[in-house]
Amino acid sequence: MALGIAYDGRCFNGWQTQPNGNTVQDYLEAALSQFTAEPISTICAGRTDTGVHGLAQVVHFDTQAERKLISWVRGVNALLPESIRVRWAQEVSADFHARFSATARTYVYIIRNEPNLAPSWVGRAGWDFHPLDLSAMQEAAQYLIGTHDFSAFRSSICQAASPIRTMEQLSIEQEGVFLIFTLKANAFLHHMVRNLVGALVYVGKGRFEPNWIKTLLEQRDRRFAAPTFMADGLYLVDVDYPAEIGLTSQAKFVASNAFQSLLQAL
Structure with missing residues (x-):
């Protein structure tokens, strides 16, 4: 069984289960286990960190329970905190894997670029009060497109076997006081998105020229x-899967709506 999950990251210590139990995975597995009356263990498409939000997380799990698809949505939601919601449910083949079957992940990072962060956006947007040069950041972002060794942008505790990733898209747009970074890659290293955004913001502040990003890639040193x-x-x-899996149309519809709602809130 596969589910599409959305959550407000402000409420949790990230996705992955922890002893304190305050993670998205902990709450979701507890709700699923209660709903199915059997122990449930989930696998997700991307393990988000503390404070990171999910609009289109995908999980899969094995179960003997048989329910209508709408029951998986409404029944599990009734057992979850309001900050986590099942958006859709779909039966999948035994060889489907939420993480390894995925061909790409898309993250959006939102920065409010203003003197003081509006209280309503605390925990929902990053913030920087310095004037940021959009064109310089856009130029710098182009060095990151393609297949590279992203060692300079991975956490010291990253467990990935290889630092090689393929960046399909890295765009930066401005909407009023908001800067919207959209990053799509086949996969991301631990803290990779936040480290990339941090480097691009340094360029935006004028601390480095755009080609500094190229130098960082070549140095491969965090x-x-x-x-x-x-x-x-x-x-x-968003999470992309091969069309033959059958998740594409449903997941894309929900992900697109969630993303558009996010943009409308800006």
Whole structure:
């Protein structure tokens, strides 16, 4: 069984289960286990960190329970806190894997660029009060497109076997006081998005020229890059799967609506 999950990251210590139990995975598995009357263990498409939001997370799990698809949505939601919601449910083949079957993930990072962060956006958007040069950041972002060794942008505790990733898209747009970073890659390293945003913001502040990003890629050393940017404005907005899996149309519809709603809130 596969589910599409959305959650407000402000409420949780990230996705992955922890001893304190205050993670999205902990709450979801508890609700699923109660709903099915059997122990449930889930696998997700991307393990988000503390404070990171999910608009289109995908999970899969094995179960002997048989329910209508709408029951998986409404029944499990009735057992979840309001900050986590099942958006859709779909039966999948035994070889479907939420993480390894995915071909790409898309994240959006939102920054409010203003003197003081509006209270209503605390925990929902990143913030920087310095004037940021949009064109310089856009130029710098182009160095990150393609297949690269992203060692300079991975956490020291990253467990990925390889730092090689393929960045399909990295665009930056401005909407009033908001800067919207859209990043799509085959997969991301631990803290990779936040480290990339931090480096691009340094370029936007004028601390480095855009080609500094190229130098960081070549150095492959995290010590020379910018600090990890705050988690607040990071959203997992889409996960791509091969069309033959059958999730594409449903998941895309929900993900697109969720993303458009996010943009309308800006």
